């Protein structure tokens with residue numbers, strides 16, 4: 001077998017490469033958002049750094065602080081024939097653009113009877129654990145996954161981030177692309193050439209027989225660490241990185257839990273009414289009678305992201321939480 | 332009434348005779364269509380939320396004769412007049428408001444969400460203020476493509492108090508987008524009188540805060556409306572950026588069908604209706620020798636027949652098949 005050429009890159013670089021490749025391949029791909037152009041630093045953490053220099057200020061456009069207008073411009077330009085990558089700096093700031101996202105981007109294809117599709121990617125970062133407090137840390141993916149017309153993607157590593165971003169840009173519908181700040185900066189060996197990864201396809205990163213652990217975004221990395229811990233106790237974990245939560249890969253998840261009979265679902269967002277609830281409900285519906293234990297859901301307690309470090313760490317699902325939940329299904 | 336210098340008097344653009352008649356045709360189409368809509372709702376044959384545009388006929392008629400087919404408009408729930416003036420075909424429009432599969436949107440949008448891209452009618456929104464941010468995007472695409480197309484963003488006076496208005500004007504001015512913001516000031520936002528909801532006496536003054544020309548016009552005067560629209564559209568086409576036009580008008584039949592107008596005086600309503608712009612303009616065309624009574628009467632009869640035909644078509648059409656319930660949520664669920 002010929003070795004695949006790899007290099008060490010972060011999620012930041014991976015997304016940058018994906019957007020750059022898409023822009024090089026298609027002059028209709030454009031980028032807008034607060035501070036995204038190089039004059040303003042190429043994004044607050046540099047995801048779009050270098051793109052305006054390479055592709056020009058017309059195609060990579062810094063905007064004022066104007067989330068509604070950013071989303072409106074993205075939607076209109078998309079209907080006008082462009083593929084737009086719009087950055088909303090932080091996930092919490094989507095709240096001031098919800099009308100544009102939910103009432104317009106998500107619905108215009110349906111309400112127009114298929115005439116006006118909205119091919120946009122709405123990029124954002126978020127995540128607790130970096131002392132940003134209550135208004136800069138939320139995972140709100142369940143809101144968007146609850147909205148017909150939107151797709152919702154949450155990668156956990158650079159290779160997936162790149163492949164999923166390529167698909168998101170090519171997708172004819174609006175895609176919410178959520179980047180976890182905690183996962184941004186860790187370099188991983190990543191293939192130099194990454195093909196588009198289809199949206200809605202989960203990845204089974206480890207086969208196992210005792211319990212299936214389902215997760216996404218940075219919590220998936222914790223699930224992976226938990227699986228290693230559990231292996232030490234002789235527990236065989238099947239690990240699924242959902243990668244996309246809307247649409248989500250029912251077939252892969254159901255097939256896995258059918259095999260193991262046990263499931264733990266873990267995410268950073270608050271547990272109540274979270275993605276875990278949807279998956280658990282689907283699993284009991286499909287596999288009632290075949291489950292060997294109640295499905296366990298892990299998520300944040302029903303509270304705001306706290307500032308104080310001790311509380312903030314307690315807010316986020318930990319490796320130990322996942323280990324304990326998996327063991328409880330085997331007890 | 333201008334807060335900036337727009338050509339006036341002899342310098343203002345004037346519609347030629349054929350264009351004057353075309354403006355009248357569009358006005359009359361809107362008026363008759365509105366009457367037919369209210370009549371059919373009263374009769375119980377169709378049920379829909381209906382926002383009458385009666386009284387506001389001049390604005391889109393005098394603007395749209397300055398537009399090309401590939402220019403775009405975004406409008407609001409009270410925007411059927413804008414759609415008709417832009418050329419949305421009557422049959423598809425009526426079928427849409429009747430919820431039929433032959434409608435512009437297969438009956439899935441309804442009267443508040445008419446979309447007909449072939450006519451440049453891109454968006455009808457039910458959310459106050461939301462026509463503007465999306466109009467900017469269409470204008471941005473046209474600017475990137477260097478097409479010289481313009482986009483009209485229609486909205487009401489009340490919408491000038493929502494954040495989207497302010498964000499949109501700022502961005503359009505900053506990026507010099509080929510967009511024209513048309514505020515159809517009918518003096519009420521639902522039941523709220525203009526001065527009880529808006530901090531300035533003229534919305535056009537707000538343009539100054541965004542570094543763009545703003546002008547208040549008599550939106551019931553086809554000549555004034557034409558001249559101002561013509562200049563704003565030319566500015567946009569030539570890359571000189573956006574304009575805010577505040578077109579003064581009045582809606583004769585309240586906010587939504589069934590509204591009892593308790594919030595306005597009988598006197599102001601009857602005064603507005605006495606100044607009904609449609610018959611006034613008709614009389615002027617005849618008095619000025621632009622058209623004869625016979626020409627206009629023939630045109631009106633023709634419109635009446637087209638509307639009757641469209642209604643019949645709509646009522647006879649089938650509702651969308653049940654598959655349409657979940658089709659078009661995503662592209663892959665569209666028609667193959």
Ligand SMILES: Cc1ncc(C[n+]2csc(CCOP(=O)(O)OP(=O)(O)O)c2C)c(N)n1
Nearest residue numbers: 409457458459487488489490517519520521
């Ligand atoms: C964001 C939002 N808030 C409230 C409403 C309810 N609403 C519908 S029309 C309207 C009045 C708008 O008035 P104006 O902008 O002057 O337009 P007009 O109806 O007079 O044409 C209101 C409050 C809405 N549709 N959207």
